[in-house]
Amino acid sequence: MAKVIYFSRRNENLLCGKIKDLAVGNTKIVAEKIAYYTDAEILELLPVVNYPTSYDETVFLAEKEKQEDLRPEFKPLMVSAVSEVIFLGFPNWCGVMPRIVVHFLEKYDFSNKIIYPFCTHEGSAFGSSLFELKQLCPDSSIMAGLPIKGSNVAKADTAIKNWLVQYKKMEE
Numbered sequence: 001m002a003k004v005i006y007f008s009r010r011n012e013n014l015l016c017g018k019i020k021d022l023a024v025g026n027t028k029i030v031a032e033k034i035a036y037y038t039d040a041e042i043l044e045l046l047p048v049v050n051y052p053t054s055y056d057e058t059v060f061l062a063e064k065e066k067q068e069d070l071r072p073e074f075k076p077l078m079v080s081a082v083s084e085v086i087f088l089g090f091p092n093w094c095g096v097m098p099r100i101v102v103h104f105l106e107k108y109d110f111s112n113k114i115i116y117p118f119c120t121h122e123g124s125a126f127g128s129s130l131f132e133l134k135q136l137c138p139d140s141s142i143m144a145g146l147p148i149k150g151s152n153v154a155k156a157d158t159a160i161k162n163w164l165v166q167y168k169k170m171e172e
Ligand SMILES: Cc1cc2nc3c(=O)[nH]c(=O)nc-3n(C[C@H](O)[C@H](O)[C@H](O)COP(=O)(O)O)c2cc1C
Pocket: 007, 008, 009, 010, 013, 014, 022, 024, 025, 026, 027, 028, 055, 058, 059, 060, 062, 090, 091, 092, 093, 094, 095, 096, 120, 121, 122, 123, 124, 125, 127, 149, 150, 151
């Protein structure tokens, strides 16, 4: 069975230039749709220390984590029986994947696994995160990624289903 593993942060975020308080994070919404369409198990990467609810404070912290190349701790995940296929999701933070996701990828061995990356963003799609993903998982097969604008997640089903065609063919 495939696994959907994602990091997402709810609360204040920037949507179409305006600060909005999100009850559910954008990446979580996409992750749940992918799990629904694939019957995959879904796992959320949760920080040990929650990120601030304030958007500005989170940007400040994310920038610091990036500049200082920090590795925020995450709560243990039941990935012992990691599947052959992983749908890996995260938001674009300051042009890269959040450092907590980097930490997760460094802690587990994804050699010979197939990774389908997806991200949500506010305009810069994956930024440089796909390049970094290839460096972090040199022995994984990294498939074409799916970037979705945060403000479009609710109506992203068609884009998700189209993106899943390749995976579904492989499963046949
Ligand atoms: C700390 C932080 C940094 C961000 N940096 C970028 C960025 O560089 N480029 C971009 O397009 N969007 C950026 N965004 C917007 C998020 O990628 C976007 O809102 C995403 O959908 C949030 O996903 P989430 O709700 O699952 O956390 C940033 C948001 C935050 C909170």
